[in-house]
Amino acid sequence: MNNIPNRQAICEVLLEKAAADRDIVVLCSDSRGSASLAAFADAFPAQFVETGIAEQNLVSIAAGLAKCGKKAFAASPACFLSTRSFEQIKVDVAYANANVKLIGISGGVSYGALGMTHHSAQDIAALSAVPNMRVYIPSDRFQTKLLIEALLHDDKPAYIRIGRNPVEDIYGTTPSGYACHPGCMGEQNAKCSASPSKEGNCHGFDFGKAVIAREGTDVAIIACGEMVKPALDAAELLAKQGISARVIDMYCLKPLDKCAVLDALKTVKKIITVEEHSSFGGLGAMVSQIAAANAHKHAVPVVNLALPDAPVVAGTSNEIFDHYGLNAEGIAKASV
Numbered sequence: 001m002n003n004i005p006n007r008q009a010i011c012e013v014l015l016e017k018a019a020a021d022r023d024i025v026v027l028c029s030d031s032r033g034s035a036s037l038a039a040f041a042d043a044f045p046a047q048f049v050e051t052g053i054a055e056q057n058l059v060s061i062a063a064g065l066a067k068c069g070k071k072a073f074a075a076s077p078a079c080f081l082s083t084r085s086f087e088q089i090k091v092d093v094a095y096a097n098a099n100v101k102l103i104g105i106s107g108g109v110s111y112g113a114l115g116m117t118h119h120s121a122q123d124i125a126a127l128s129a130v131p132n133m134r135v136y137i138p139s140d141r142f143q144t145k146l147l148i149e150a151l152l153h154d155d156k157p158a159y160i161r162i163g164r165n166p167v168e169d170i171y172g173t174t175p176s177g178y179a180c181h182p183g184c185m186g187e188q189n190a191k192c193s194a195s196p197s198k199e200g201n202c203h204g205f206d207f208g209k210a211v212i213a214r215e216g217t218d219v220a221i222i223a224c225g226e227m228v229k230p231a232l233d234a235a236e237l238l239a240k241q242g243i244s245a246r247v248i249d250m251y252c253l254k255p256l257d258k259c260a261v262l263d264a265l266k267t268v269k270k271i272i273t274v275e276e277h278s279s280f281g282g283l284g285a286m287v288s289q290i291a292a293a294n295a296h297k298h299a300v301p302v303v304n305l306a307l308p309d310a311p312v313v314a315g316t317s318n319e320i321f322d323h324y325g326l327n328a329e330g331i332a333k334a335s336v
Contacts, residue, residue, distance in 0.1 A: 215246055
């Protein structure tokens with residue numbers, strides 16, 4: 001059982017890279033502990049900025065540092081980062097196209113019993129609507145590590161949402177299953193130099209491409225973040241019923257991997273989307289837009305499993321997921 005949260009995986013990457021790259025700077029809003037970045041602050045005090053509980057300042061300072069040539073990583077609870085500092089994200093980071101990577105920690109319902117004030121069920125919708133802003137929600141520590149390493153090599157804005165608690169490992173130290181989408185592209189993805197595996201997928205991390213975590217031909221379950229593991233568990237339950245379920249890890253919400261969706265539309269009879277987010281403007285809405293635009297070619301129903309349009313019940317993350325059917329049983333039931 002994994003006991004390393006995704007936030008710690010981020011710190012490990014930044015610690016490793018910052019020793020050789022003095023342009024890497026980390027900013028926190030009194031959140032170094034909850035972001036697992038205390039080790040970075042101790043190791044590189046000259047590359048660390050503590051703003052205190054001031055998320056708007058956090059974002060604006062990060063944007064200023066980025067415009068001075070720094071690679072800024074600003075970490076704060078997702079519920080505050082995506083709302084309280086929304087204007088600064090829109091203007092100072094996105095409009096300026098600044099090299100700021102916003103890390104929304106304890107995203108979704110990670111804060112559980114603290115309730116709606118501390119839940120971030122709107123961040124995908126809000127930040128995806130901002131021009132120049134990209135949105136990612138990695139599903140495990142290995143994918144998180146590869147994502148941060150990839151983002152260190154570009155100079156564009158991005159928002160990365162991670163949960164608070166450790167999640168079960170989905171991939172290994174060398175993840176595989178990153179999709180070529182030959183049915184959509186007409187040929188193997190030119191960015192991937194590897195050959196397709198026996199399941200038809202490419203091996204290696206292909207930045208910005210969804211992961212075919214499991215192949216299937218009857219139904220496609222498209223999930224992101226902490227919902228990927230229950231989606232895979234649901235596929236196991238469905239297999240026992242003779243239903244072949246494809247599981248797509250859509251960690252890249254914006255830009256969404258449209259090819260992965262189109263390939264699923266050509267292959268399966270039903271699509272289920274699963275997200276730790278409101279049903280408005282999130283993964284389900286994005287997939288539904290693609291499905292609707294292509295309904296004249298492939299009329300496939302889309303069912304969206306998400307958090308309700310109401311204050312979420314109090315409880316642990318898993319208790320909340322169980323309550324709303326965002327678990328293996330609920331996903332499997334919706335897939336039949």
